[in-house]
Structure formats: structure tokens, C-alpha cells
Amino acid sequence: MVRSEPGVRRARGVTLADVARHAGVSTSAVSRALNKPGRLGAATEARIQASAAELGYRLNPVARALQTGRTRMIAVMLSDLTNPVYSGFVRGAEAVTTAAGYTLLFAESHDSPELEIASVDRLAQAVDGVLLMGPRVDDAEVLALAERTPVVVVNREVAGLPTLVPDLTTAIDDVVAHLHAHGHRSLGWIAGPPASWASRRRRELLGAAAASRGLDVVDLGPYAATLEGGGEAATAVLASGATAVVAYNDLVALGLIAQLRERGVAVPDDLSVVGFDDIFGAALASPALTTVRSPLGKAGDAAVRLLLAEIEGTEPEAAPALPAELVLRASTGPAPPPNPSRGLSGPLARPFRSGREALWGPVARPFGSGRGALQGSSAATAVSTPRSSASPIRRPMRG
Structure with missing residues (x-):
């Protein structure tokens, strides 16, 4: 009491x-x-400000x-507040809003388009603008919202609105080149939520990079973008015949690895795994996770600056380039050899393991990356070879 x-x-x-x-x-x-x-x-x-401070x-x-007519508040809609991928984005956004005298309000959609639009409708009446981070609603809903309040979209393209999208083309091509160099010929793709534009875009780029090298891609899912979703994908992954899988995000990849360990499947000896986002903890996993890192801190900074320009009717600053990069760690390695007696390769081609190695996986092992070899589970190399300096910002033409 x-x-x-x-x-x-x-x-x-x-x-x-x-x-x-x-x-x-x-x-x-x-x-x-x-x-x-x-x-x-x-x-x-100066006299008035001094009096206000003294009192x-x-x-x-x-x-x-x-x-x-201004609240000096900005709404930020996220799909999942517990996902650590948003920490860099939020930190970048917060630094700019604080300096400009604005306040951020957060809401989450739980990956539900219906909950997302209901939350945004409420917030739009109390804020000066809205940042939509990977919105789950369709384009028509986003455009309707933009008729009522300034909107900037991050991690998704919406025609007619200012958007910021990290450039994944080179990084995903590097992922496929890395796996191809290690002898992988069949890749699995673990899709994220059905309403995720980012999931569809990543699959599109993965397919193009694989096709250019004559590799197959097996579609798995969709699954929730969580550790639990990754665990649920394990059965389909093992049945797919793929020797390497690329997961929608790091949480899915880490959940998959944990479930594979319980089943005695060693990563990367039996199966290579790649994630997206390079969240906190990706480098601490065993094995440390190979992943694609996007500059979300810079995206948060640039998104708020762009939204403030929309709110105040000023010309926005030039957006920074946002190239993603491949971060090589210990969860990827050479493809397992085929088993002639079964005509298979991949995790089902060899017997499951038992004992400490099956439970925890190799703590440190060398593997070739095609760009130099790494040793140890926490070693990491970032591969970044941007091929274009095009701005990641998409803005409607003004006439």
C-alpha cells in the first residue's frame, strides 16, 4: 500500500x-x-530565459x-520491441530527436498488420510524424496514413513515400559466394513472417545470387521471427537436403542451431547456418554466427532527420549510403561429403552424434572463407564490397 x-x-x-x-x-x-x-x-x-530557469x-x-499545433513527439512502430536488432536503430533515432527537442513514442505490432494499423491510428492523433520500421500493413494503408501525418518508412519501399532501405545486394551475393566456395550446392531459405517485405526482398536477392552460380534454393516456412520460430524450422531443414541454410534473421538462426544441437546435428560440420542483423549475442553463440550486418544506427539517425524535414517543410539532408556487409564467423564451413550408400549430402547423410560435441558443437575450428581463413568461434571478418554509391533513400518527385 x-x-x-x-x-x-x-x-x-x-x-x-x-x-x-x-x-x-x-x-x-x-x-x-x-x-x-x-x-x-x-x-x-535572455532575461526571460534566465527567469524561467531560476523559477x-x-x-x-x-x-x-x-x-x-505541434506536440514535438514522433511515433516509432516496431514489429517486436524485444528483438535486439532494433537497439542500434533506436539509439540512432534517439540521438537526433533529443538534439532537436523531440520525444520518441514506441509501439509494437507483434507482427500483426491489424494491430499495427490500430496502434498507428491512435498515435497519429498525438504526434507530429511517424516512423514505420518494416511495416506489416499493405502499401494502401501506409499511403492512407501519410495523408494524415508525415511518414517515413524504413526497411521497406513504398512508392510515393520517403523510404530508407539498407542495400543488401552485395552482402547477400557475398553470402552465396562464400557458401559456393565451400562446396554447398543446395541452400535452404527460412522465411520470416508472411507480411514481412524484408523477408520477401531477402529471398529475391538470395535466389538471384544462387541462380547466377547454378545453386538450388529450397523454401522453408514461413516461421515466426523468433528463437522459437527457428526451433520449429529444424524438422523441415533436416528434411530439405540443404547443406547450408540462410535464416530470415539472427533469432531464427540461433533458435535453429539450438534445436539442431539437441538433435545431435553439428553446426557447421553437418550444416552451415547464416543469419541476418548481427544482433548482440550473435558473436557469443557457440558456434559464433555468420550473419549479414546492416547499419541500422545510421538508418535511425537518417530516418529521423528525414522525418523532421517532412514535418518542418525543409529540404532534407542527403541520406548516407547504407551498405550491408557479410560478417564471417564459425557457423559456416565446408559442405559435408555425400553418403554414397544413401545418395544424400547434408545433415541426414551422416549419423547423429552423441556426447559433448553433439551437445555443444565445436568451440573452435578453422574454416576457409574464400577471403582468408578464420580460427575460433568468436573470430569474425566483415566482408563489404559495395558496388554502388546510390543513395538508399527513395523520395517522391516534386513537381
């Missing part, structure tokens, strides 16, 4: 009138000085919104 001491009262808040009396000016002058600096003389503004005056955001 919470008890309040009798006789203890919260102090009355300092008002504009209090600041005006202290500074010897009118309340309208205080309002202009604090809400729209630059409209009074420098000396008067401990704080701007009332509700009152300011009524006067200016």
Missing part, C-alpha cells in the same frame, strides 16, 4: 504569469521567447501543442 503523509502537498507549478512578473514583461512575451525564440530582442529573451519553469507540452 502507498501512503501519503498528511499535510504534505505538491507545490504549485510555476506559470507563464510567474515568469512574466519575475522578468518584468508580459505573458505573451514570455510565450514568444520560450515557444518561438528569435522574435524578441536578444537581451529580453524552475517547464513548458507544458499540452498547452504548447494547442498554441503551435
